[in-house]
Amino acid sequence: MKYDVIIAGAGPAGATAALECARSGLSAVIIEKEQLPRYKPCAGGVTAAAANMLWCPIPEKIVQAKCRSFKAFYGEKSIHVDTEENFMFVVSRDKFDYWLVKAAVHSGAVLRQGEEATSFDIGPDGVTVRTGTDVYTGKLLIGADGVNSKIAKIIRGPFRRNDLAICLCTECDDTEHNYNREQIEIHYGPLPMTYSWVFPKKDYLSVGMGGWCAEAEGMKAVFNNFLEKKGLKKQDVRSYTVPLGGIGRITVADRVLLAGDAAGFADPLTGEGIRYAIASGRLAAKTAASVILEGLDINLHNLLIYKKSCIDEFGDDLKAAMSVARLFQKLPDFLFGMYFSSQEPFEKSLEILQGRIGYQDYYHWFLPQVPGMLLKKTSAVLKD
């Protein structure tokens, strides 16, 4: 079977890439190893910034909660911020991802599900992808096969331990708590570079804990303790990895583009990956269309425009987020102390989730605030 573009993986990156390829007039096939809709370990927080990138609002029947209330905790400190507009829509990934894939199919992309792409021949005349049952040939391959991407391993090698965050997640019964359906909770610490979340779904809570792999020793015990303290009864706890955001890695090779987690595009501070999966899937499709429809050679040189467009659209922001993350890694108590001395830093960071500002804007806003926050923190300490 011959296509312009072969896409491995039907998560948000692959589905968006397929949709945009089909809309540009390219023939595209998505190969997905699972039968859809498939379970995906994820808190399901689609930020307003991510939702705004979609071609239409997320249908009501897929949205489990709309959030405009944020509670943050760090040790004994807490902050509560309400926003006028939603900053997050909580979804179940099985339904959300399937909705995206169906839109791609509706636009003309072909879906082959229940087939794992197992081998990839990338040659000067095209790409050949084999699954257990079929052989597909194409002009270009988009690797949207997630954090354990086989395609990324071919062009770049696997992620290193330091490139990954580990997440534990579970679903908790909410009948006794009657949790606010418009509110998310984030509990920073107690391990370095970790936080726990409580996100509302329609009939239950998504609860989890994530942190940089290198700092995550003992996370399971800390998470169990967190659940116990909150009186939450867990179901199975699953663990999964998320790549920590970076734009410096290899994401392009002759006839190959990587998108989403396969490329390593997740926010190093929050673990948000859906937004960057959608953004990079779209840019990968745009690159495919420009190179294929203009009849250019589908080589590294002509495909590098993809890397540049990712840097321009969100790469510099991920870089700024990484700088902030590194600061928190080095000075956690000092920075959290400053953060929790007023609501403003949180109000401002919710604007990032709403897509009103980026991390670079945040950084430029934050630095001049430091003396004032320090003063507030010092006077609070003196009062105690």
Ligand SMILES: Cc1cc2nc3c(=O)[nH]c(=O)nc-3n(C[C@H](O)[C@H](O)[C@H](O)COP(=O)(O)OP(=O)(O)OC[C@H]3O[C@@H](n4cnc5c(N)ncnc54)[C@H](O)[C@@H]3O)c2cc1C
């Ligand atoms: C516990 C947890 C909580 C998270 N919470 C959030 C959150 O609240 N908000 C947020 O924005 N991000 C969150 N993330 C990150 C987010 O889930 C990912 O960044 C996002 O799913 C990346 O999308 P993707 O399309 O690149 O990959 P995926 O969604 O992982 O999709 C990859 C697809 O490829 C398929 N596949 C893999 N290998 C092959 C193969 N060889 N052949 C065919 N198909 C293959 C897989 O079955 C899968 O369907 C969370 C992650 C974890 C682990």
